[in-house]
Amino acid sequence: MKNEYDVIVVGGGPAGSTAARFAVEQGASVLMLEKDRDIGYPVRCGEAVSRAGIEEFIEPDDAFISATIDKFGMVAPDGTEVVLPLEQIGYVLERRIFDYEVAKLAANKGAEIVTRAYVNGLLFEDKKVSGVKFEHKGEQHELKAKVVIAADGVESRVGRWAGIKTYIDFREMESCVQITASNIDVDPNTLLFYFGKDVAPEGYFWIFPKRNKSANIGLGVSGEIGKKKSAQKYLDEFMNNHYPNAPFLTQIAGGVPSSITLEKISAPGIILVGDAARQVNPLSGGGIVSGMIGGKIGGKIVGKAIKNNDLNHILTYDKAWGDRLGKRHEIFDRIKDGIYNFSDEKFNSIAHAFVKVPFEKRTLGKLFKTALLNKPSLLIDIAKVFIVK
Amino acid sequence: MLLIEVIPNKCDFCGCCVGVCPEDAIELKEAEIKIIEDLCTNCSKCVWACPIEVLKFNKPQKKG
Ligand SMILES: Cc1cc2nc3c(=O)[nH]c(=O)nc-3n(C[C@H](O)[C@H](O)[C@H](O)COP(=O)(O)OP(=O)(O)OC[C@H]3O[C@@H](n4cnc5c(N)ncnc54)[C@H](O)[C@@H]3O)c2cc1C
Numbered sequence: 529m530k531n532e533y534d535v536i537v538v539g540g541g542p543a544g545s546t547a548a549r550f551a552v553e554q555g556a557s558v559l560m561l562e563k564d565r566d567i568g569y570p571v572r573c574g575e576a577v578s579r580a581g582i583e584e585f586i587e588p589d590d591a592f593i594s595a596t597i598d599k600f601g602m603v604a605p606d607g608t609e610v611v612l613p614l615e616q617i618g619y620v621l622e623r624r625i626f627d628y629e630v631a632k633l634a635a636n637k638g639a640e641i642v643t644r645a646y647v648n649g650l651l652f653e654d655k656k657v658s659g660v661k662f663e664h665k666g667e668q669h670e671l672k673a674k675v676v677i678a679a680d681g682v683e684s685r686v687g688r689w690a691g692i693k694t695y696i697d698f699r700e701m702e703s704c705v706q707i708t709a710s711n712i713d714v715d716p717n718t719l720l721f722y723f724g725k726d727v728a729p730e731g732y733f734w735i736f737p738k739r740n741k742s743a744n745i746g747l748g749v750s751g752e753i754g755k756k757k758s759a760q761k762y763l764d765e766f767m768n769n770h771y772p773n774a775p776f777l778t779q780i781a782g783g784v785p786s787s788i789t790l791e792k793i794s795a796p797g798i799i800l801v802g803d804a805a806r807q808v809n810p811l812s813g814g815g816i817v818s819g820m821i822g823g824k825i826g827g828k829i830v831g832k833a834i835k836n837n838d839l840n841h842i843l844t845y846d847k848a849w850g851d852r853l854g855k856r857h858e859i860f861d862r863i864k865d866g867i868y869n870f871s872d873e874k875f876n877s878i879a880h881a882f883v884k885v886p887f888e889k890r891t892l893g894k895l896f897k898t899a900l901l902n903k904p905s906l907l908i909d910i911a912k913v914f915i916v917k
Numbered sequence: 918m919l920l921i922e923v924i925p926n927k928c929d930f931c932g933c934c935v936g937v938c939p940e941d942a943i944e945l946k947e948a949e950i951k952i953i954e955d956l957c958t959n960c961s962k963c964v965w966a967c968p969i970e971v972l973k974f975n976k977p978q979k980k981g
């Protein structure tokens with residue numbers, strides 16, 4: 529470890545690793561600190577991504593792909609199941625390996641990585657962030673950096689220490705539980721979503737297939753629902769009803785910040801990327817690719833700021849993110865509010881209408897249109913996302 | 918007085934509670950969680966956000 533770095537990245541998830549990679553590529557010296565013992569573990573994730581999404585960053589490789597997805601299935605509260613083909617291929621990853629590979633892309637370019645390094649404070653110089661304080665192997669350390677990249681995930685404490693409001697409303701936190709079960713008889717190429725107030729109120733319950741008859745099975749509930757009934761209780765009920773004897777390979781809790789991006793994601797000497805910046809797609813809850821996109825945009829801007837010795841340049845990050853995805857997420861957020869409040873009857877009627885559409889004519893865009901027929905303002909939003917592009 | 922209780926040996930260290938705490942009153946390490954009494958306002962948001970019922974709000978005991 530050096531005494532000082534151009535860039536210190538806090539958190540070794542996909543967003544942090546990608547930011548490190550793009551900063552180091554421009555010649556900056558980069559150190560990434562991760563509090564856990566392993567990069568990529570524990571896996572708190574359903575692991576579904578689109579192929580196009582990850583191809584922007586890494587060549588798809590069997591080593592980290594557990595299943596290939598070409599269909600989307602929806603199960604309505606009355607049990608009606610509609611399956612539709614996806615225009616875009618997707619994958620269910622093996623994030624334990626994927627996160628490693630993404631970190632290696634940064635490491636192989638020269639980024640240093642230290643695990644078991646818990647960041648617990650920031651250093652400041654003239655009100656500008658100028659480094660981090662961290663605990664490593666029982667000792668407290670301080671390290672200076674020109675720019676800190678906060679990639680500390682759902683907790684997002686690092687940004688707060690720089691004066692950015694990062695906590696989200698408890699109603700926007702999707703608090704999740706997920707098990708990876710084996711000996712599960714599901715279609716190996718379909719992402720399956722269950723809707724309805726008994727299984728997953730104001731959200732969805734998922735079964736994402738993985739290789740060898742295993743699957744990620746879980747759900748998230750907002751804090752508003754959690755007041756009355758925890759995600760754990762919903763999962764236990766579902767498993768008892770559907771897979772009472774399934775062997776559990778892992779069981780995790782996790783949080784998806786399902787909100788629009790924070791109002792501010794940069795300040796003098798610091799930027800926020802990934803879940804820490806609340807860059808998750810608020811409609812789907814997917815944050816792997818969007819976090820990597822945030823990391824790429826942020827890492828590039830920081831790298832350039834260091835190269836040109838113009839640290840104010842990092843403040844252009846907010847706009848760059850907004851233009852690429854941030855504004856789109858605002859549309860997704862409105863659609864989310866429209867859809868997740870549907871009654872069970874509404875979900876049933878959508879499914880009934882949609883089973884009549886021939887399989888090859890079913891598209892996600894059409895499904896949303898059917899769903900929102902009597903909400904014209906949202907239909908315009910859907911059109912923006914699925915048709916106009 | 919801290920009214921939020923962390924049930925021992927139950928936490929999965931997932932961070933949901935930290936992400937909604939308005940006071941930054943929760944310290945979360947790889948396998949260690951602690952509520953900082955001086956910062957906590959007992960608002961209970963963390964309790965509602967915990968997916969596995971690790972946190973509990975205990976009503977204050979009446980005096981006398
Ligand atoms: C149950 C569940 C299911 C999901 N399913 C999907 C899905 O199917 N598809 C999808 O695209 N997304 C999914 N997501 C979202 C996705 O997992 C996240 O959006 C993604 O991991 C975000 O990447 P990140 O790098 O921002 O954060 P993370 O991957 O969370 O990485 C943050 C890292 O920072 C470290 N850290 C935190 N604090 C500190 C500190 N103080 N010091 C040092 N290190 C620190 C953490 O240990 C962690 O390793 C799911 C999330 C959950 C919880």
Ligand code: SF4
Binds near residue numbers: 941956961962
């Ligand atoms: S009760 Fe409120 S202030 Fe206290 S730890 Fe929980 S969320 Fe934070």
Ligand code: SF4
Binds near residue numbers: 933
């Ligand atoms: S939300 Fe619950 S399980 Fe997650 S870190 Fe907080 S107390 Fe632990």
